[in-house]
Amino acid sequence: xxxxxxxxxxxxxxxxxxxxxxxxxxxxxxxxxxxxxxxxxxxxxxxxxxxxxxxxxxxxxxxxxxxxxxxxxxxxxxxxxxxxxxxxxxxxxxxxxxxxxxxxxxxxxxxxxxxxxxxxxxxxxxxxxxxxxxxxxxxxxxxxx
Amino acid sequence: xxxxxxxxxxxxxxxxxxxxxxxxxxxxxxxxxxxxxxxxxxxxxxxxxxxxxxxxxxxxxxxxxxxxxxxxxxxxxxxxxxxxxxxxxxxxxxxxxxxxxxxxxxxxxxxxxxxxxxxxxxxxxxxxxxxxxxxxxxxxxxxxxxxxxxxxxxxxxxxxxxxxxxxxxxxxxxxxxxxxxxxxxxxxxxxxxxxxxxxxxxxxxxxxxxxxxxxxxxxxxxxxxxxxxxxxxxxxxxxxxxxxxxxxxxxxxxxxxxxxxxxxxxxxxxxxxxxxxxxxxxxxxxxxxxxxxxxxxxxxxxxxxxxxxxxxxxxxxxxxxxxxxxxxxxxxxxxxxxxxxxxxxxxxxxxxxxxxxxxxxxxxxxxxxxxxxxxxxxxxxxxxxxxxxxxxxxxxxxxxxxxxxxxxxxxxxxxxxxxxxxxxxxxxxxxxxxxxxxxxxxxxxxxxxxxxxxxxxxxxxxxxxxxxxxxxxxxxxxxxxxxxxxxxxxxxxxxxxxxxxxxxxxxxxxxx
Amino acid sequence: xxxxxxxxxxxxxxxxxxxxxxxxxxxxxxxxxxxxxxxxxxxxxxxxxxxxxxxxxxxxxxxxxxxxxxxxxxxxxxxxxxxxxxxxxxxxxxxxxxxxxxxxxxxxxxxx
Numbered sequence: 001x002x003x004x005x006x007x008x009x010x011x012x013x014x015x016x017x018x019x020x021x022x023x024x025x026x027x028x029x030x031x032x033x034x035x036x037x038x039x040x041x042x043x044x045x046x047x048x049x050x051x052x053x054x055x056x057x058x059x060x061x062x063x064x065x066x067x068x069x070x071x072x073x074x075x076x077x078x079x080x081x082x083x084x085x086x087x088x089x090x091x092x093x094x095x096x097x098x099x100x101x102x103x104x105x106x107x108x109x110x111x112x113x114x115x116x117x118x119x120x121x122x123x124x125x126x127x128x129x130x131x132x133x134x135x136x137x138x139x140x141x142x143x144x145x
Numbered sequence: 146x147x148x149x150x151x152x153x154x155x156x157x158x159x160x161x162x163x164x165x166x167x168x169x170x171x172x173x174x175x176x177x178x179x180x181x182x183x184x185x186x187x188x189x190x191x192x193x194x195x196x197x198x199x200x201x202x203x204x205x206x207x208x209x210x211x212x213x214x215x216x217x218x219x220x221x222x223x224x225x226x227x228x229x230x231x232x233x234x235x236x237x238x239x240x241x242x243x244x245x246x247x248x249x250x251x252x253x254x255x256x257x258x259x260x261x262x263x264x265x266x267x268x269x270x271x272x273x274x275x276x277x278x279x280x281x282x283x284x285x286x287x288x289x290x291x292x293x294x295x296x297x298x299x300x301x302x303x304x305x306x307x308x309x310x311x312x313x314x315x316x317x318x319x320x321x322x323x324x325x326x327x328x329x330x331x332x333x334x335x336x337x338x339x340x341x342x343x344x345x346x347x348x349x350x351x352x353x354x355x356x357x358x359x360x361x362x363x364x365x366x367x368x369x370x371x372x373x374x375x376x377x378x379x380x381x382x383x384x385x386x387x388x389x390x391x392x393x394x395x396x397x398x399x400x401x402x403x404x405x406x407x408x409x410x411x412x413x414x415x416x417x418x419x420x421x422x423x424x425x426x427x428x429x430x431x432x433x434x435x436x437x438x439x440x441x442x443x444x445x446x447x448x449x450x451x452x453x454x455x456x457x458x459x460x461x462x463x464x465x466x467x468x469x470x471x472x473x474x475x476x477x478x479x480x481x482x483x484x485x486x487x488x489x490x491x492x493x494x495x496x497x498x499x500x501x502x503x504x505x506x507x508x509x510x511x512x513x514x515x516x517x518x519x520x521x522x523x524x525x526x527x528x529x530x531x532x533x534x535x536x537x538x539x540x541x542x543x544x545x546x547x548x549x550x551x552x553x554x555x556x557x558x559x560x561x562x563x564x565x566x567x568x569x570x571x572x573x574x575x576x577x578x579x580x581x582x583x584x585x586x587x588x589x590x591x592x593x594x595x596x597x598x599x600x601x602x603x604x605x606x607x608x609x610x611x612x613x614x615x616x617x618x619x620x621x622x623x624x625x626x627x628x629x630x631x632x633x634x635x636x637x638x639x640x641x642x643x644x645x646x647x648x649x650x651x652x653x654x655x656x657x
Numbered sequence: 658x659x660x661x662x663x664x665x666x667x668x669x670x671x672x673x674x675x676x677x678x679x680x681x682x683x684x685x686x687x688x689x690x691x692x693x694x695x696x697x698x699x700x701x702x703x704x705x706x707x708x709x710x711x712x713x714x715x716x717x718x719x720x721x722x723x724x725x726x727x728x729x730x731x732x733x734x735x736x737x738x739x740x741x742x743x744x745x746x747x748x749x750x751x752x753x754x755x756x757x758x759x760x761x762x763x764x765x766x767x768x769x
Binding site: 067070071073074075077078081084085088095096 | 148151155158159162163165166169206207
C-alpha cells in the first residue's frame with residue numbers, strides 16, 4: 001500500500017521519536033508512578049505502528065520485520081523466566097524472589113528486580129502488539145486481489 | 146517438595162518461547178524438545194502423586210509470608226485431588242505429542258502447533274495448581290486462547306466457523322466468571338480460596354450468595370459443556386485436528402471446567418441443598434440429552450463429541466449426589482462413595498475418550514473421510530487401530546473387565562444407597578443406549594464387508610500413532626485396578642478427604 | 658449503589674448486541690462493550706470514602722488510600738481482553754475470505 005501525503009510524513013518524522021521516549025519514561029518509572037510494563041509497551045508499539053502507517057508498506061520489507069519482532073518477543077519472555085528462576089538458584093528456594101538490594105523509597109534505582117521485570121515485559125508487550133498489526137497487513141497483501 | 150510446584154508452569158512456558166526462536170533455524174527441534182519436556186513433566190507428576198498422600202503442599206509465590214494471619218500474595222496448592230488431575234493432563238499430553246509427530250505433517254507451520262500446545266499445557270497446569278481465585282482466571286484465559294487458535298489450525302471453512310462460535314461463547318463465560326470474582330471480592334475483601342471459606346463460614350447475605358454461585362456455575366459450566374451451555378462442543382471438537390480433539394475432549398473440559406466446579410463448590414462455598422439439587426438436575430439432563438443426540442450421528446467425531454457431554458453428565462450427577470448428602474449432613478460414607486465414583490469416572494473418561502479420538506484420527510488419516518456410511522471392513526487392513534478401538538468402545542459402554550464398568554458400577558450403587566432410584570435407573574438406561582451407539586460405530590467402521598474403492602488403499606498408520614494408541618489401551622486395562630483397596634487408598638482416598646472435610650483444606654493453608 | 662446498577666445495565670446492553678446483531682464485526686464490538694463494563698465494575702469496587710490515589714509520597718505518609726488491588730487486577734484483565742479481541746478479529750478476516758460475506762445467516766456449514 002502506498003504511504004500518506006507529505007504533511008503526514010513530515011509530522012510523523014517529528015513526533016515518532018518523542019512518543020518512543022515517552023514510552024520509555026513510563027516503563028522506567030513503573031515503580032514510582034502509574035504505568036509500568038504493560039502501558040509503556042503499548043505506547044512504544046504505537047510509535048512503530050504510526051511510522052508503518054504513514055510511510056506505507058512499500059517502504060519496508062515487512063517479512064524481515066516480522067521475523068525480527070518475533071525473535072525479540074520470544075527472547076524477552078525467556079529472559080523474564082530466567083530472572084524469575086535466578087531467584088530460585090541463587091537466593092533461597094523461591095521463584096520470583098526479589099533478591100537484588102532494595103534502595104530508598106522514591107529513588108529511580110530501587111526496589112530490587114522490579115525495574116528489570118518492567119523493562120523486559122515492556123519489550124515483550126510492544127513486540128506482540130506490533131506483531132498483531134503486522135500479521136493483519138501481511139495477510140491483506142498476500143491475498144489474491 | 147514445596148519449591149518444585151511452580152516448575153509445572155514455568156517449564157512449558159519457557160518451552161513455548163524456546164520453540165518459537167530455535168524452531169525457525171533448526172528443523173527438527175520442535176518435536177523432540179516438546180516430547181522431552183512433557184516426559185519430564187510426566188515423571189515429576191507421578192512422583193508428586195506418590196509422595197503427596199494426605200498432606201497439602203503450599204507454595205507462596207515471591208516468598209510473601211502472611212501478615213497477622215492474613216494471607217497476602219498468591220498461593221499455589223498441591224493436594225490429593227490436584228495431583229490426580231495434574232497426572233492426567235501431563236500423561237495424555239505426552240501421548241498426544243507422540244501421536245502428532247506423524248499426524249501434523251499434513252499441515253504447514255508445525256512450529257506454531259507445538260508452541261501453542263506447550264502454552265495450553267502450561268495454562269492447564271496453572272489452573273489446577275492455583276490456590277487463588279484471580280490466578281485461576283488468568284491461567285484459564287491463557288489456556289483457552291491457545292485452544293481457540295488450535296481449533297482453527299487448518300484454516301478451512303468448517304474450522305473457522307467452529308472456532309468463531311467457540312470464541313464468542315467462551316468470552317461470554319469468561320466475563321461472567323470475572324463478574325462473579327468481583328462480587329466475591331466485594332463481600333469478603335480477599336482472593337485466597339481458603340480465606341474466603343473462613344469468611345463465608347461466619348456469615349453471609351443469602352440473596353447475594355445465590356447470585357454469586359449462579360454466576361460461577363454458569364461461567365464454568367459453559368467451559369465444561371453442561372447441557373444448557375453445550376452448543377459449541379460438537380462443532381469445535383469435530384473440526385479440530387485429531388490430536389487436539391483428543392486433548393480438548395479428554396483433558397480440557399475436565400481441567401478447566403469440572404475440576405474448578407468441584408474445587409470451588411466443596412472447598413470455598415458452604416453447600417446449600419437447593420444448589421446441590423440444581424447441579425444434580427443439570428448432570429442428569431446432560432447425561433440423558435447427550436446420548437439421545439448422539440444416536441443419530443453419522444460423522445465419527447461428532448458422535449464422539451456428543452458422547453463426551455453424556456459422560457460428563459455422569460461425573461456431575463455423582464458429585465451432585467455427594468453434595469446433597471453432605472449438605473443434609475447425614476450418611477457421610479455414601480457421600481464419600483458417590484464422590485469417589487465421580488473422580489474415578491473422570492480419570493477413566495480421559496483415558497478412553499482420548500483413545501477414541503486418536504482412533505478416529507487414524508481412520509481419517511488413511512481413508513480421508515469421516516462419514517460412517519462410506520467406510521467398512523477396516524478390521525483386516527488396520528489391525529492395531531481396530532483392536533484398540535474395540536477396547537475403548539467396550540470401556541465406554543461399561544463392559545467388564547474394562548475400567549468403565551467399575552466406575553459406572555460405583556455411581557449406580559451410590560445412587561441406590563442414597564435412595565435416588567430414578568437416577569440409578571436413568572444411569573443404567575443411558576449406559577445401554579451408549580452400548581448400542583458404539584456397536585453401530587464398530588460395525589460400520591470396522592466389520593462391515595463391502596467393496597468400496599477407497600478401502601482397497603487402506604493400510605496401517607505410521608509407528609508413532611500406533612505407539613500412543615497401544616499405550617492408552619493398556620492404561621485403560623490397568624485403570625480397572627483402581628477399585629482394589631490397596632491402590633484406592635493410595636490414590637482416591639486423599640482426594641475425597643480433602644474435598645469432604647470442611648476444615649482440612651483451609652486450616653492447613655492458613656495455618657502455614 | 659447507582660453506579661453498580663449502571664455497570665450491570667451496560668453488561669446487558671453488550672449481551673443484547675451479541676444476541677441480536679447479524680454482522681460479524683458488530684458481534685465483536687458488542688463483546689468488547691461487555692468486557693469494558695466488567696472492568697468498570699471491578700475498578701469501582703475499591704473506592705473508599707475520602708481516599709486518594711495509592712501512590713506513596715515519602716514527604717507526608719499519613720493518608721487514607723484507595724484500594725490498589727482491583728486496579729492491578731483490571732490492568733491484567735485489560736491485556737487479556739486485548740489478546741482475545743485480536744484473535745477474534747483475525748478469525749473474522751479469514752472467515753470473510755472464505756465465505757465472501759459478513760452476514761452470520763450465511764455461515765451455517767456445520768449443522769446437526
